[in-house]
Amino acid sequence: MFSNRDLFGALFLSVVAGFLIFSIFTIHPFGFPNTPEMDDYIINNCQEETGANNGVTSVVFDYRGMDTLGEATVLFTAVAAVVMLLRRVKKND
Amino acid sequence: MNFLETILIHSPPLIVAIPLLAAFLTPLIGKLNEKVRNGFVILCLLANTSLVFYLATDVLNNGLHTYIFGAKESTLPIVRIFFEVDEIGILMAVISSILSLLVVIYSWSFMKKSTGLSKYYTLILLLTAGMLGMELTGDMFNFFVFLEITSISSCALIAFWTDRGLSIDAAFKYIVISTIGALFVLFAVALLYGQYNALNMAFLAESIPVNFTFIDKIALVVLLAALAMKAGIVPMHMWLPDAYGRAPAAVAVVVVSATLASLYGVLRICFTLYGGIFNSIYVSSQAIGGFIVILAILTMLIGVLMALRQSDFKRLIAFSALAEVGYMFLGVGTRLASATSVTSYTDGSSMVTFPAYSKTALAGSVFHIFNDALDIGLLLLVAGAVYYATKETSMNKLGGLARNMRYTTVFFIIGLLAVSGIPPMNGFASKLIIYESTYQLNPLLSIIAVLSSIMLLAVFVKVFHSVFLGPSQNKFKDTVDVPKSMLISMAVIAGIIVFIGLFPNIVFDNLISPAVDALVDNSEYISSVLGGGV
Amino acid sequence: MMAYNLPYLAVVALVIIGLYALLFRRNLIKMVIGITLIESGVNLFLITLGFRKDSVAPIYTGAPSSKSVMSLPVPQALTLTSIVIGVAVLALMLTLVIHLYRHYGTLDSGKIGGEK
Amino acid sequence: MTEMSKIVKTITNIAFPFVLIYGLYVISHGHLTPGGGFQGGAVVASGLAMILVAYGSNWAIKKVKEKDLSIFESLGAIGFISLAILGLIFGSVFFKNFLTGKEILFGKIPEFGSTIANINTAGVIPWMNFAVGLKVIAGLFAIVLVMAYGTRHLKGGA
Numbered sequence: 001m002f003s004n005r006d007l008f009g010a011l012f013l014s015v016v017a018g019f020l021i022f023s024i025f026t027i028h029p030f031g032f033p034n035t036p037e038m039d040d041y042i043i044n045n046c047q048e049e050t051g052a053n054n055g056v057t058s059v060v061f062d063y064r065g066m067d068t069l070g071e072a073t074v075l076f077t078a079v080a081a082v083v084m085l086l087r088r089v090k091k092n093d
Numbered sequence: 094m095n096f097l098e099t100i101l102i103h104s105p106p107l108i109v110a111i112p113l114l115a116a117f118l119t120p121l122i123g124k125l126n127e128k129v130r131n132g133f134v135i136l137c138l139l140a141n142t143s144l145v146f147y148l149a150t151d152v153l154n155n156g157l158h159t160y161i162f163g164a165k166e167s168t169l170p171i172v173r174i175f176f177e178v179d180e181i182g183i184l185m186a187v188i189s190s191i192l193s194l195l196v197v198i199y200s201w202s203f204m205k206k207s208t209g210l211s212k213y214y215t216l217i218l219l220l221t222a223g224m225l226g227m228e229l230t231g232d233m234f235n236f237f238v239f240l241e242i243t244s245i246s247s248c249a250l251i252a253f254w255t256d257r258g259l260s261i262d263a264a265f266k267y268i269v270i271s272t273i274g275a276l277f278v279l280f281a282v283a284l285l286y287g288q289y290n291a292l293n294m295a296f297l298a299e300s301i302p303v304n305f306t307f308i309d310k311i312a313l314v315v316l317l318a319a320l321a322m323k324a325g326i327v328p329m330h331m332w333l334p335d336a337y338g339r340a341p342a343a344v345a346v347v348v349v350s351a352t353l354a355s356l357y358g359v360l361r362i363c364f365t366l367y368g369g370i371f372n373s374i375y376v377s378s379q380a381i382g383g384f385i386v387i388l389a390i391l392t393m394l395i396g397v398l399m400a401l402r403q404s405d406f407k408r409l410i411a412f413s414a415l416a417e418v419g420y421m422f423l424g425v426g427t428r429l430a431s432a433t434s435v436t437s438y439t440d441g442s443s444m445v446t447f448p449a450y451s452k453t454a455l456a457g458s459v460f461h462i463f464n465d466a467l468d469i470g471l472l473l474l475v476a477g478a479v480y481y482a483t484k485e486t487s488m489n490k491l492g493g494l495a496r497n498m499r500y501t502t503v504f505f506i507i508g509l510l511a512v513s514g515i516p517p518m519n520g521f522a523s524k525l526i527i528y529e530s531t532y533q534l535n536p537l538l539s540i541i542a543v544l545s546s547i548m549l550l551a552v553f554v555k556v557f558h559s560v561f562l563g564p565s566q567n568k569f570k571d572t573v574d575v576p577k578s579m580l581i582s583m584a585v586i587a588g589i590i591v592f593i594g595l596f597p598n599i600v601f602d603n604l605i606s607p608a609v610d611a612l613v614d615n616s617e618y619i620s621s622v623l624g625g626g627v
Numbered sequence: 628m629m630a631y632n633l634p635y636l637a638v639v640a641l642v643i644i645g646l647y648a649l650l651f652r653r654n655l656i657k658m659v660i661g662i663t664l665i666e667s668g669v670n671l672f673l674i675t676l677g678f679r680k681d682s683v684a685p686i687y688t689g690a691p692s693s694k695s696v697m698s699l700p701v702p703q704a705l706t707l708t709s710i711v712i713g714v715a716v717l718a719l720m721l722t723l724v725i726h727l728y729r730h731y732g733t734l735d736s737g738k739i740g741g742e743k
Numbered sequence: 744m745t746e747m748s749k750i751v752k753t754i755t756n757i758a759f760p761f762v763l764i765y766g767l768y769v770i771s772h773g774h775l776t777p778g779g780g781f782q783g784g785a786v787v788a789s790g791l792a793m794i795l796v797a798y799g800s801n802w803a804i805k806k807v808k809e810k811d812l813s814i815f816e817s818l819g820a821i822g823f824i825s826l827a828i829l830g831l832i833f834g835s836v837f838f839k840n841f842l843t844g845k846e847i848l849f850g851k852i853p854e855f856g857s858t859i860a861n862i863n864t865a866g867v868i869p870w871m872n873f874a875v876g877l878k879v880i881a882g883l884f885a886i887v888l889v890m891a892y893g894t895r896h897l898k899g900g901a
Contacts, residue, residue, distance in 0.1 A: 006651065009650040009651055012650065013643065013646055013647060013650060016642075016643070016646060017639065017643050019311050019314075019315070020638075020639045020642060020643070021639055022307070022311070023284060023307075023308050023311045024632060024635035024636070024638065024639055025632055025635075026306070026307060026308055027284065027287045027288070027308060027635070027676070028287060028288075028676075029632060030632055030633070030634050030635065030675055030678065031678055031679060031680040032679070032680060033287075033290065033676070033677070033679060033699060034290075035289065035290045036290055036679075036699055037170045037290065038170040038171070038172055038290050038291060038701065039290065039677070039699035039700060039701055040170075041168065041170045041172055042172060042685075042700055042701065043685050043697045043700065046685075046700075047687055047852065047853055048852060049840075049843075050840055050843065050865060050866065050868065051774075051840070051843040051844075051851070051852045051853060051864045051865040051866050051868070052774035052775075052864070052865035052868050053686060053687040053688045053774060053775050053853055053864070053865075054685075054686045054687075054688070054773065054774055054775060054776065054777060054778075054779075055685030055686060055687075055697070055700035056685060056686075056700045056703045056704055056707070056777070056779075057773050057774050057778075057779050057865075057868060057872075058700075058774075058865075058868070059700045059701055059703075059704040060704045060707060060708075060779060061779075061867075061868045061871045061872070062163055062838075062840050062867075062868060063163065063172050063173055064173070064174055064234075064235075064701075064704060065162055065163055065174070065827065065838035065871075066106075066162050066174045066230075066232075066235055066838060067174065067234060067235055067238055067704070067705070067708050068708065068871075068875070069113070069823065069824065069827060069838075070226065070235065070238035070239055070241075070242060070708075071238065071707075071708045071711055071712070071781075072820060072823055072875055072878060073113060073116075073219060073222065073223075073242050073820075074238065074241055074242050074245060074711065074712050074715045075711055075714075075715055075878065075879065075882050076116070076117065076219070076816065076820050076878070076882065077216065077219045077242055077245045077246045077249070077715065078245060078714070078715030078716070078718050078719055078882075078886070079718075079813075079816060079882040079883075079885050079886055080120075080212045080215045080216055080219070080249070081212075081216065081245060081246065081248070081249030081719050081722070082718050082719065082722045082885075082886050082889055082890065083212060083809060083813065083885060083886075083889050084209045084212035084213065084216065084249060084253070085249060085252055085255055085719075085722045085723070085726065086255075086722060086725070086889045086890065086892070086893035087208055087209040087212075087255075088208075103831060103837065106831070106837035106838075107837075110824060110827070110828060110837070113824055114821070114824055114825075114828075117817050117820040117821045117824065118817070118821065120813050120814075120817050121814065121817050124810070124814075160837070161836065162836070162837055162838045163830070163836060163837075163838045163839055163840065164836060164839070165835065165836055234705055234708075237709075238708060238712070241712050241715075241716075245715060245716060245719055248719060248723075249719065252723060252726070255726055258727070258730035258731055258739075261723055261726045261727050261730060262727065262739055264723055265655075265720070265723045265724070265727060268716065268719060268720055268723065269649070269658065269662065269720075272662055272666075272716050272720075273649070273662070273665070275712075276662075276665050276666060276669050279669050279673075279709060280642075280669050280672065283669065283672050283673045283676060283702075283705075286673075286676060286701075286702070286705075287676040292701075684777065686775075686776065686777060687853070688775045688776060707779075707781060707782075711781055714883075718886050718890075721890070722890065722893070725890070725893055725894055
């Protein structure tokens with residue numbers, strides 16, 4: 001009663017579950033990041049370098065500004081895509 | 094420093110910023126009138142391509158460019174985003190910018206009668222920016238963001254003909270596969286961040302070989318699986334023929350270069366991020382290499398066998414593109430699988446020695462990426478031209494077009510010879526290198542590779558006969574050849590193909606082999622960031 | 628060590644349920660929901676990596692006491708980006724589902740691929 | 744989507760100004776309190792979507808043309824990327840925060856005990872917050888508007 005597609009799917013699912021569970025248990029325990037020196041650097045001098053009180057906003061707009069530029073582009077692409085796909089198509093080709 | 098010097102120093106971000114700025118301006122300019130917008134888009138891409146060429150000449154002459162965003166010099170715990178432009182990255186950027194420039198010129202008249210063109214050009218510019226960002230960035234999370242931009246914009250472009258159910262279905266398959274791949278890339282980036290608290294590729298490449306934990310193995314497998322899936326390897330290849338076959342021809346060419354950008358991602362992960370591992374630990378490189386070689390052979394065979402059965406012109410070219418992806422993975426797999434002996438030193442570190450042919454295998458695959466982007470691009474543009482002139486894609490209805498579409502027939506012959514690797518064209522050079530090197534790994538591989546090339550040639554000769562030769566049909570009596578803008582872009586690609594075909598050593602020596610040297614040992618990639626960047 | 632990793636189990640549960648919905652369900656809307664589940668699972672994983680035991684949000688307004696530990700800001704910025712990417716992908720997929728429903732009249736992914 | 748009853752419309756009229764003010768607060772105080780361009784823009788866009796649901800898509804289509812939204816969205820995006828390029832021109836590196844430490848608007852560096860009052864800090868970040876906020880408001884509302892219009896004749900709604 002299991003078609004081979006289901007068996008293949010179940011196999012794939014269990015392999016991914018195995019990977020996930022094993023990597024979850026060997027990563028650093030929750031609440032105790034083991035080498036947070038990059039984030040400590042940001043926490044300690046985000047006020048002088050970027051002038052923002054909010055550490056996360058200083059990371060979003062100044063330390064990792066290119067991510068947010070990519071971010072704004074993703075949203076711009078999605079809006080352009082949705083507007084293009086839902087345009088009124090006249091019968092041309 | 095004169096103007097050109099500053100432009101050169103700031104060129105990595107500008108290469109990504111110019112298409113983005115053009116994409117944001119296009120809807121506004123589109124409100125003025127059509128011609129101004131088309132001209133503006135072509136102008137921006139022309140400027141961008143010349144900037145890429147200018148940076149390429151500088152990177153090939155005096156090495157790697159590093160660019161830090163937001164500060165002049167890097168702090169010790171690397172906090173900011175780095176753009177690292179080395180030879181392989183700029184080579185892929187050259188391919189992407191050439192193809193997108195020619196596609197925009199091609200779609201000036203190919204898409205003239207369609208609606209929603211402002212958004213169409215915006216999405217092509219965004220796709221170009223996404224690809225170039227993927228190829229230049231040196232930061233893992235930034236790579237994920239640009240990967241996402243590329244998949245969203247190419248999915249929307251695939252679904253451009255919204256009145257056809259098949260295009261929408263192809264786009265839905267593409268976006269589901271791309272999103273799953275991107276999410277697993279994000280999961281692997283989160284694993285690496287959780288382990289080393291760093292997102293910079295050079296810092297990770299240096300700290301991963303120090304203690305190669307099991308989490309790094311999982312991250313490696315997840316990254317390779319996700320990026321190979323997006324490059325169209327066998328078990329998850331079904332989206333590729335649908336995407337290329339059912340999208341407008343101009344869009345299919347840009348999606349080809351987006352797929353090759355994901356393939357660049359596989360190279361970057363294999364040889365830069367985990368380069369230290371594959372040079373020292375003998376078993377993992379041979380295991381993964383063997384697995385990739387098997388998948389590559391399967392991709393080749395499935396691509397060619399399915400191409401034999403197709404009756405639709407574009408879908409046939411799509412399956413031959415799938416077969417070509419098999420060649421590229423074959424080269425990469427041979428490089429990894431050919432690790433022979435491990436000499437372990439006293440201080441516990443070990444060095445894997447690779448035979449001579451393994452480096453040429455990788456060179457063959459990088460050269461084939463460069464050639465194949467042009468060959469498949471030309472064939473898709475020819476298919477678009479045939480569709481533009483006759484509004485027909487299934488080959489049994491087509492016939493006798495050679496009489497009145499003279500130029501397109503010439504371009505098709507050039508593309509046909511190039512894809513199936515026949516001497517005068519560029520496909521031959523790269524496929525010959527791949528045959529040679531894989532023969533030394535295992536003769537069966539290169540036999541299958543040669544066989545599938547021959548079958549590809551047979552398929553395309555059949556296509557040439559049924560579409561271009563044969564009795565001239567009355568309903569195609571008055572078909573005139575395609576307008577000038579389409580001919581120009583096809584002519585440029587054909588010219589490049591013929592040039593590479595006649596002088597392969599020029600292109601190989603000063604474009605491909607520095608790229609392979611940059612790939613094979615990542616020490617220069619790491620030292621330029623951690624040794625205090627520019 | 629076991630007790631500390633319970634939040635990660637939520638991540639595994641979300642990703643597995645999302646994958647299950649994607650692989651086994653035929654209805655298009657359920658597949659889109661599956662992808663959103665995986666999306667939120669990976670975002671949750673990114674956030675839980677950046678937590679420190681009894682820490683405060685990394686914000687200096689209102690002068691937090693100098694000895695309070697702050698949670699890591701970088702994963703929160705990454706999650707912000709990946710949430711907006713999730714919204715963008717969701718909007719695109721739903722637009723395609725609207726078109727597929729309008730063109731094929733059904734949401735069953737089995738009947739959609741045919742030549743119609 | 745069909746129009747809602749009178750009660751829903753009056754409640755929306757009362758609630759929308761508060762949502763709008765809160766959203767603009769989140770955008771403009773991004774560098775002081777948790778929030779920023781994306782979060783604030785999403786709050787305002789949800790307020791606008793509330794109006795769209797209450798008054799029905801036909802009323803909304805007459806009131807708001809998709810063309811104007813795309814103009815606002817492009818302006819926001821161009822504002823954001825030109826701030827990055829200005830960083831290149833003034834601060835000699837792409838995405839440089841060239842306004843910190845200057846005495847012009849948003850130029851000061853906050854000391855340790857700063858409260859929510861001193862908004863005049865964080866250099867180019869507040870400008871970027873405004874640009875991204877404008878873009879997110881126009882973008883998300885355009886998506887909701889076009890989808891409402893796209894599915895209008897699917898269910899034969901008014």
